[in-house]
Amino acid sequence: MSANSRLTIAAHVLTWMAMDQESGRVATSDRIAESVQTNPVVIRRYLGELRAAGLVEARRGAGAGWRLTREPAEVTLLDVYRAVEDGPLFAMHATPPNLGCPVGSGIRPALGEVYAGVEERLRAQLAATTIADLLNDIRGSKNG
Amino acid sequence: MSANSRLTIAAHVLTWMAMDQESGRVATSDRIAESVQTNPVVIRRYLGELRAAGLVEARRGAGAGWRLTREPAEVTLLDVYRAVEDGPLFAMHATPPNLGCPVGSGIRPALGEVYAGVEERLRAQLAATTIADLLNDIRGSKNG
DNA sequence: GCTGTCGTAACCAGATCGGTTACGACAAGG
């Protein structure tokens, strides 16, 4: 699989913000980029998508930065997934198959049913974990 | 998501072979390519991966072609998935995060647990559908 | 106005994937 780290990065960003918001400091793309170890512009691109999904908001001007719009316990990985991934998990043929062939015409609906079930389960599982869960997990393994 | 059609194509190929083997003709990459509507070399590449997984075998020389090595009812989509997809569904950071940061060091194991659970369910669901199921589905919707 | 940050465009590099051409390897059949 073309391994996709977008969900990982986005979850990292939000978890970092959830932890950082207790410090009273302002979350900027520069500080987040230090934790992810990448370029601030990359972080701003992710934050832009998260903002479009309503998960974060930005303040501009001097002393600008980012803020979570919801409690970390109310943001699930499914919300994050929806924010940064658009297409389906498994795609159909890039160019249509031969519809004159029984398999060519029938394989897409047949696989479509399977894929729909798989994705539904996947989403349900992602919805079962929140940013707060991740934060607790991180703190728990650190203390214990 | 970088929509991946590899599982779709591989399942198409195997389902086509399952249907075609009843005709008594020889399955060649050229004939399969007609149904998928792509280049025969592309099909041979897929068949090469499926052969490495033990799902098909090839005969060379004149009158050469491909054959399924198992009954279609004994080949699941999980077998196909394993044959043509290698990496994990969700990847971790391409370049490691800042391990000096609690989130940077803790996010990977925390997400790793979630991802492992998701993949396990995904595999279980793919294992529940066989090539024979797809073929029956195709024939059923055609007749009904 | 000065300053710091966002917002975004632009370009590059690497990886993945399908599409295509080409050519050697192989085995059946005449």
Next chain:
DNA sequence: CCTTGTCGTAACCGATCTGGTTACGACAGC
């Protein structure tokens, strides 16, 4: 033995995706 048809695979191209980087205008607080 040689012709034939297919496999097996390398090589190259182009499209797409993603991250990395530079650059610069927009914005708001001081």
